Every structure is written in structure tokens, then in C-alpha cells.
Amino acid sequence: PEHRPLFGKHILVTAGPTHEPIDPVRFIANRSSGKQGFAIAAAAAAAGARVTLVAGPVALATPPGVDRVDVESAQEMAAAVKAALPADAAVMVAAVADWRTKDFAQEKIKKRGSAPPALILAENPDILASVAGSRQRPKLLVGFAAETENVVDNATRKRKSKGVDWIVANDVGQADGKGGVMGGDENTVHLISEGKVEDWEPMSKQAVARRLVERMTEVLTSE
Ligand code: C5P
Secondary structure (H helix, E strand, O other): OOOOOOOOOEEEEEOOOOEEEEEOOOOOOOOOHHHHHHHHHHHHHHHOOOEEEEEOOOOOOOOOOEEEEEEEOOHHHHHEEEEEHHOOOOEEOOOOOEEEOOOOOOOOOOOOOOOOOOOOOOEEEOOOHHHHHHOOOOOEEEEEEOOOHHHHHHHHHHHHHHEEEOEEEEEEEOOOOOOOOOOOOOOOOOEEEEEEEEEEEEEEEHHHHHHHHHHHHHOOOOO
16 A cells, blocks of 8 residues: 555664674774664654664664664674565665674773783674675665765765665765764765765755655565
């Protein structure tokens, strides 16, 4: 029916930051609030889809009708994403940490009075790129790109290099007077698909989510 156009479709969304543990009481994190990803999950569920939301540590309520899987680290997020496939579409909004600590300390690291400890980092798996290359690649795969300069050029390159269908590029460097995009309620994005760039006017994260889900619906319901 008209108001549940995504009925029968499974949509996977990742959202929020990841926390990379240093020891039992410390972690590395980033400023992602999860608001944009949760809004997309909410909009997809409202359009009738079955939605799996793989969420990093955030203080947000689960949107109605959404199946939520909570994770902490990038490695946990990668495993949860793999377990959630297959999906008709995936929208990877999470700000996954690029690095984790190479060795997790089983006990709280103590001040030793001399030099501070060095954090040795290891690269995290690129979840989006591995979904793009997997045999279970969704029909429509959407990545996000937080950029502070040459937003459209960088995101256009990222679309190709990651092997995804669309990139939603957001200008996180924009001074909007509201504390920035990360944690804020507004977003200014560009939707980049093959050979096409759409510049969307500044709008709420809910409005970005609704418009993106409309676009996804066009693709997912055309056979
Ligand atoms: O390369 P960059 O981190 O800018 O790419 C951002 C996109 O890739 C986002 O969609 C993000 O969710 C995804 N990503 C991922 N796993 C990573 C890093 C990024 O899924 N380890």
C-alpha cells in the first residue's frame, strides 16, 4: 500500500560512534551522536521496512518498529553487520573508528610515575567496503562521508573506491552556529550517485532521513 511502500524489504542501518577499549575503564571514541542514523532507521520503519539498526554506544531511544543490536567496538559492529545480512539495502551511517588499540590491557593501566604509556594502534576493518565486496552485497548500498573540505570531490572518489551506489556527503566543517553537524539537529548534505550530484538545502536530520528513504524507495520498488 501507498503508505508502507517498503513492506517486505529488509534495511540495515549502522549508526553512532564506536568505542575502542584501551583497558577495562578507558576507551577511544568520537563525537558521533547517532542522530542521523537513528532518523534513517525510523524513516525506513515508518515506510514499512523491516529495519535492523546496528548501533554503537549512544544515548538515543530505539525508534518504533526497529530491531536494534547494540555494539561497542568496530570489530563488534563488523560482526553484527555480517550477521544481519542479507538485506535489500544498507545505509552505513556509523562513524566507525579507523583505529583500535593493538593490545587491550586486561587490567587498568597504572600511572607509573615516569613516562606515560604509548598507545599502539591497529587499523579497524572497513565495514562498508567489506559489505560492498561480499557475496551478500545489498542491491542498494549507501555510505556516508563526513568531509571538511572539497566535500563533493572527495565523496565522489569515495563512492568509487568503496564500491557503493550512493554516498551521502556531509559538510561537517560548516560553521552553523549550533555546535556543528556531529551532535547537532541539522544537516547539509549532497547525494552522490553514479554521474550525478544533488545538493540538498540545509534541513533537519529527520528531513534528510525522509528524503533519503524516498529515494531508496524509488530504487527498491522499481524492478
Ligand atoms: O572512509 P570513511 O571512513 O570516510 O568512510 C565513511 C563511510 O564508511 C561511512 O559510511 C562509514 O559508516 C563507513 N565505514 C565503515 N567502516 C569503517 C570506516 C568507515 O563502515 N571502518
